[in-house]
Amino acid sequence: MDPTQTPSLAHTPLQELVAAEFGSGAGDVAGARPxxxxxxxxxxxxxxxxARSAEVLRSAVSEMTAGTLDMVRCFEQIDAARASFAALAGVAAEQVAVGTxxxxxxxxxxxxxxPGSRVLTVEGDFASVVNPFTxxxxxxxxxxxxxxxxxxVTADTDLVAVSAVxxxxxxITDLDGLRAAARAHGCRTLVxxxxxxxxxxxxxxxxxxAVCGAYKWLLCPRGTSFLVVTDESGPLLPLHAGWVAGESPWQMCYGPVPRLAPGARxxxxxxxxxPYLAAAESLRLLAGIGVDRVAAHNTALADRFRTAASKAGLAVVSGDSAIVSLPGLGEEGRARAAxxxxxxxxxxGDLRAAFHLYNTEADADALLRALTA
Incomplete structure (x- = not known):
């Protein structure tokens, strides 16, 4: 199969997919234990x-041990991961750069x-989003x-940097409001x-x-990250442009690269x-299932837990996120859960629970029992 093609899994029951990919017990109504x-x-x-990603890793390690790893195919899979992420992000593959x-x-x-640029960020955002500017x-x-x-956001703002979640x-950040404000005042945005x-x-x-570490909700190994650069973006300095950033890498791998790739590459x-061999498989899986389907599953579980926790007298951060924060529980709550x-x-300092496609109502109920016992 063409590595950029993603078969649709929309008609396969989610429970069946989870059981196949995360263990026979996962997705069972008795509880998800991947x-x-x-x-x-x-x-x-x-x-x-x-499981499909883990199997690719095992095969690649064996090939590395035997000296049979196909480098050309590896680069093809990196581009396949790029294309799958682009589809999930709603952009063209040419607008996506890969990184670590x-x-x-x-x-x-x-x-x-x-020098002198004015950057706007939010309180408590993740350090990797803020620190490179500070x-x-x-x-x-x-x-x-x-x-x-x-x-x-004002006319004095040059760039806004914020996490979507x-x-x-x-x-969840009001991305629509941010984009409207940025357009009104002519500033750039980084999400x-x-x-x-x-x-x-x-x-x-x-x-x-836009940037995205893929080792969380995209189910990839650490060491996989994507950068989206749109047509409206200002010029970036390709500071780490090596041979892979060339227009024709295999023909430009010695001496200065005469021409860089025309797009984000x-x-x-x-x-x-x-990491990218595994990422190509993980991203194909998610693209085949569909983000809308995953969103409906995740937020339904999170909302169920959020409502039950609130009724049980626990403080809960409100919202429609797949991430649920419980202020004040912290390490004591984690110890109970463990x-x-x-x-x-x-x-x-607060307890954080995250609900993804391999979780079930039994998982949410188990956490609630642990925190209220």
Whole structure:
């Protein structure tokens, strides 16, 4: 099959897909325990790797050991991952660069800003979105509460950098309001889709730049990250342009690269093969299932848990996110969950649960029992 083609899985029951990819117990009404382990409600930290992706890794390691790994095919799979992410993000593959981390991609944008540029961010956003700008002492960085972001955009703003979904508590940014404000005042936008892509339908082509770490909701290994550069974006300096960023890499791998690739590929990092071989499979799986379908599943579970937790007297951050934050529980709540074999995380001192396609109502109920016992 053409590596850029994604077969539709829309008519395959989600429970059947989950059982095949995450273990025979996953998706069972008695409880989702992917791989026979804990009830996993921690995708906001790290997504689970599908079986098809793990198998590709095992095969590639064997080929590396035997000296039979096909480098040309590896690059084809990197481009397949690029194309699948582009489809999920609502952009053309030519607008997507591959890399290894959000910090590197945001750093590329930050390094390309002229001295004196004014950057607007939100309080408590993930450090990789903010820090590349603050380490430059010749930029003016202003921070506002998330709810005030759109109103804080003025004619003096050169760039707004924000996460589509906040890592700490799952709050969803008003991207429509942000885009309207940015257009009205002529400023550029950078959106981090790391906690959104894979479960929240997105059109990242509306923004100048978008970044996404793929190891969470996109179910890829760490070391996979994407940068979207749209036609409206200002010029970026291809600071890490190696031979893979050339117009014809195999013919331009010695000496200075005479011509960079015409699209976003000029911003490619020379990425590691293994994470991207697995990423190509994970992204095909998600593209075949459909983000709308995943969104409906995830948010229904999160809403169910949010409602039940509130009725039980627990403080819960409101919203429609697949991430649920419970203020005040923190490490004590995580310890209770761990004793019940439920994996969650603590961020900014609060308990954080994340619901993805391999979770069930039984998982949500198990966490609630652990926190209210």
């Amino acid at each position: 791989g026979g382990g804990v009830r996993y409600l921690n995708t906001a930290s790290q997504g689970l790797l599908p 981390s959000v910090a590197v991609h945001v750093g590329l944008v930050a390094a390309s800003l002229p 380490v430059r002492d010749d930029l003016r960085v202003r921070t506002v509460p998330p709810a005030e972001l759109a109103d804080a 906040q890592s700490a508590d799952g709050r 981090d889709a790391t906690q959104a892509a894979g479960w929240l339908p997105l059109d990242l082509g509306r923004f100048d730049y 000029r911003y490619d990092e020379p990425v590691p093969f293994l 004793r019940a074999e439920v994996a969650v995380s603590v961020r900014a």
